[in-house]
Amino acid sequence: MPLIETRALNKRFGGLHVTNNVDLALEAGEVHCLIGPNGAGKSTLFRLILGEHSPSSGAILFAGEDITALKPFQRIRRGMSVKFQVPGIFKALSVRQNLEIAMQHHYPPASLAEEIDKLLAFLNLSADAKRLAGNLSHGQKQWLEIGMAISLKPRLLLLDEPTAGMSPEETFATGEMVQRLNAEGMTVLAVEHDMAFVRQVAHKVTVLHLGRVFAQGSIDEIVANEEVAAIYLGQTTAHETAHEAAGDVHA
Numbered sequence: 657m658p659l660i661e662t663r664a665l666n667k668r669f670g671g672l673h674v675t676n677n678v679d680l681a682l683e684a685g686e687v688h689c690l691i692g693p694n695g696a697g698k699s700t701l702f703r704l705i706l707g708e709h710s711p712s713s714g715a716i717l718f719a720g721e722d723i724t725a726l727k728p729f730q731r732i733r734r735g736m737s738v739k740f741q742v743p744g745i746f747k748a749l750s751v752r753q754n755l756e757i758a759m760q761h762h763y764p765p766a767s768l769a770e771e772i773d774k775l776l777a778f779l780n781l782s783a784d785a786k787r788l789a790g791n792l793s794h795g796q797k798q799w800l801e802i803g804m805a806i807s808l809k810p811r812l813l814l815l816d817e818p819t820a821g822m823s824p825e826e827t828f829a830t831g832e833m834v835q836r837l838n839a840e841g842m843t844v845l846a847v848e849h850d851m852a853f854v855r856q857v858a859h860k861v862t863v864l865h866l867g868r869v870f871a872q873g874s875i876d877e878i879v880a881n882e883e884v885a886a887i888y889l890g891q892t893t894a895h896e897t898a899h900e901a902a903g904d905v906h907a
């Protein structure tokens with residue numbers, strides 16, 4: 657049984673058909689990346705899964721249970737969590753205080769400090785625990801936000817362009833975090849434009865185009881798909897990436 661599944665999901669904004677009959681299923685333990693050109697409907701699909709939009713028709717199932725009518729907080733309670741692109745951290749508080757706010761009602765006082773220490777280490781933020789969140793680098797702010805999203809140990813983590821604005825090194829470190837979370841059993845759905853990140857983490861890739869599922873498969877299948885290249889990656893990039901995947905350094 658998939659952990660999260662959309663069935664014939666549709667969303668219309670007036671005359672605009674933004675989500676068109678989308679069937680998407682993630683098995684527990686999967687890292688799945690959602691890609692597609694601007695305006696393809698990625699954010700809308702995300703918000704439907706999270707319950708911030710209600711679909712025009714279709715259903716969403718979480719661990720087999722129909723959650724289509726549930727509010728976002730009810731979905732979060734069942735084990736979903738999201739990190740949006742714009743950090744929602746408290747800039748005037750320290751890194752540690754930010755995590756305390758996210759975690760204080762969910763851990764007994766005796767173990768809270770230790771849990772926060774573990775999370776800080778995971779986020780590569782131990783040395784920055786006392787700094788004001790507003791003074792962190794862009795990448796560190798994103799990691800703190802990821803920390804707040806994973807602090808309650810969700811079963812499904814939704815990431816909206818987690819590496820936007822990051823350096824290649826920060827992007828790679830973020831990919832490692834996702835891999836470690838996944839190794840501990842977390843299922844991850846990420847909207848992402850950075851193909852290096854997608855290649856690093858994705859077990860499966862879905863390409864959305866004009867609100868529909870346009871293609872689905874492994875990253876190698878996706879970059880080798882010429883129709884995908886035509887709508888999204890650009891012919892040259894796709895061919896180069898396909899050659900790289902084949903180990904052809906002269907491409």
Ligand SMILES: Nc1ncnc2c1ncn2[C@@H]1O[C@H](COP(=O)(O)OP(=O)(O)OP(=O)(O)O)[C@@H](O)[C@H]1O
Binds near residue numbers: 674693697698701
């Ligand atoms: N609340 C809304 N009302 C009307 N139209 C909307 C609304 N939200 C999104 N749209 C439209 O739906 C289409 C898909 O938008 P969406 O943001 O889901 O795409 P996206 O794939 O996430 O794009 P990007 O990569 O640029 O973020 C766009 O044409 C957008 O203008």
